[in-house]
Amino acid sequence: MPDFQPIILKNIPDFHNIEVYMKNGGYEAFKKTLKMKPEEIIEEVKRSGLRGRGGACFPTGMKWSFMPQKSEKPKYLCANGDESEPASFKDREIFEKNPHQFIEGTLIACVAMGIKTAYVYIRGEYYPWIVMLQKAIDDAYAKGFIGKNILGSDFSTEVYIHRGAGAYICGEETALLNSIEGKRGMPRFKPPFPANYGLWGCPTTINNIETLANIPPIIENGGEWFSKIGEPKHCGSLLYGLSGHINKPGIYELPSGTLLTDLIYKYGGGVKDNKAIKMIIPGGSSMPPLTADEIDGLQMDNEHLKSVNSYIGTGGIVVMNEDTDVVKIIKRITKFYYHESCGQCTPCREGCGWMLRILDRIDKGQGRPEDIELLRDVACNIEGNTICAFGDAAAWPVKWAIKKFLPDFEKKVNESVSLPIANRVHSLRVTHQE
């Protein structure tokens, strides 16, 4: 697609400035929706085929339609800018380069669902970006786009930033709700779903920052226009993030379904030092990794990634060269999950630590051949057995790395090691290393 024009990260100088944004048609879509019926807005979003950009690819229009139109209780919108999945750094780019398109999308969502309060949850570490977004929100207030009786209509809404304080799990939507309520960020059991019982027990919708930033162009150009960009089943553009052993790391906005090889070689400038590829993580650390054999002709969208047993996740692509030690990488990723587990579910809390201990001894040459099967077994026993999807996120990299890179694990285990009984028998907890 040579004629592709970015939808979000537009190449316009000072686009973050409200005057520049408005000169280029900014906030016109919002004004239009103030005169539309809520159902019409939701229909347009459904027609666009937009799917959530937070990782689960849930159809946005459908999600919005789950919100009760009439409600005695207040309704809430939460924009999810927790962005803590390793290898993801796209939402930050939106705060920096195009905050108003995100704010406009948030306002349109509020109109569509009859919401009077929106919270933007931003990870605590993103302080400079919180300052940037707050400035943009203040400017939008000053122009009368946020607040009471917006632009003379009977519609009022407030937008507040809620600053996190360092907890990956708060990106999970129900943990995020608890965090906004001022509690520990522990995920809630579903059902009830947030659309019925969210913030303070009121109807709530949670959307990713990039998802909301896509809304104004959809209203402006129509859902059908959007549905023709990229891959039909996962349409629109994606903010791909390239990192690791790559010459030109960064965020690249391209149509969904862009070839992985184009991303790496055409846009990313190829692998550092011209090395061969060992492993690729396609969409943030939770997503099952790919082998070098799987990348040729692979299109980067959720449907195509399923064919290689992975998913698009957050679109954060990590390139690893031929010298990479797969066990070390998976151990580091597992250490992250061990550190971030909220501890509510036994399989996740205990399983992450257990996987880490096994990986650690394999990495140090102290693992036995049976350890590989044990490791796989622990991962499979976490997957699907927990309150939230964090359990799967922790299990997948381990399970799929063993499946796809078995020789790398086998090379590191050692027939002659005799483990203490305690390490062989399950359920015995060894004091954890840290």
Add this chain to the structure above:
Amino acid sequence: MEIKFTEENLKKLEEAKSHYPTSDAALMAALWIAQYQFGWLSADVMKYVGGLLNIPYEHVLGVAEFYTMYNKKPVGKYHLQVCTNVSCMLCGGYDVVDYISNKLDIGLGETTPDGKFTLIEAECLGSCGTAPMMQINDYYEENLSKDKIDSILDKLSKS
């Protein structure tokens, strides 16, 4: 030292409270305000914050313990938080940790005797495209090299 928010911080807290239907929800904001004023969250500070919002100390403690950015121990004037997660690791994140550790002669979690620097290892900070990187207090230092680290630390030691 008497534990009491400044007038300005009391105003900030009122502003935060106005964002939510319940004052409990302002707890995270209140802990941030406290951390900026007092440097870290001692038990007395947490009790004070709980008092302002009518929240039991145990609840305040539970929340403060849950989130890693709330300092439950004093930290140096400059909190060096080096990312070693996957993208940074591939670009030398651990070398950055070793280099700083040797240069300042402190291990992970330790503070220099003059109270200036604390070094810790951090999880992904959403800066993977500019790895390796670290967070120093509220700001990011990206694309780190030895030279860049030297000049950053030299500047901070003099300030």
